[in-house]
Amino acid sequence: MQKCRAPIPILLIAGVLVILEASRADAAVPRQPDSRIVNGREAAEGQFPYQLSLRRQTVHICGASILSSNWAITAAHCIDGHEQQPREFTLRQGSVKRTSGGSVQPVKAIYKHPAYDRADMNFDVALLRTADGALSLPLGKVAPIQLPTVGEAISDSMPAVVSGWGHMSTSNPVLSPVLKSTTVLTVNQEKCHNDLRHHGGVTEAMFCAAARNTDACQGDSGGPISAQGTLIGIVSWGVGCADPYYPGVYTRLAHPTIRRWIRLLTKL
């Protein structure tokens, strides 16, 4: 979810342009390649077997991840206001293509975290239940991802992989036809809270990750960020995308209130 950016003084913009122009003259800076998840790489078929496309009325709206053969996890803001209408939603699994391949399964029930707050995006997590065994087709092409343990810490500057079909940049809002991923580094919690202080800061149920010139963006929301084979978070919100001043924000799945709620519902 996008939060609005504070206006930047025009003098500052002029100054930055002068500096950028100077560095361009020095080294003929190459332009960034055209790719989504801002500056990601294309996924190979089977590389992210837990990745899902969450669709509402057949249109991709968010990412999601497979937890078991009948449970998926996404962001609460992806389903907010529609949790009583699970039949509007389907999940595509087992395909790197956004609009074809793999299989499409109906969502049978939606569980939004009871503490989700749309004003500050706290507890931005929801569970999606499908028919028994539905999230294992086509066989061999899909697989669940493991959840963190209760309270499991996230160390600073840890590499983590985020994936999705989201926008290539804030200024070019086009979804990617092929799944993309990128590697970002987790950001110290106090530093991130300070970086985002004018946008409400971050809570203990969030963490941040960032890297130079690459980020998750709109349409990646609800999708996975993983480290060492564990789903540590869900793409939640940001101020623009790949903005050097604003790290991307993720729902922290190891937060006890979130992790215990997942276990209560899914037994996972």
Ligand code: 4AZ
């Ligand atoms: C969004 O609007 C969104 N830079 C998701 C992630 C980020 C920004 C926006 C992170 O869904």
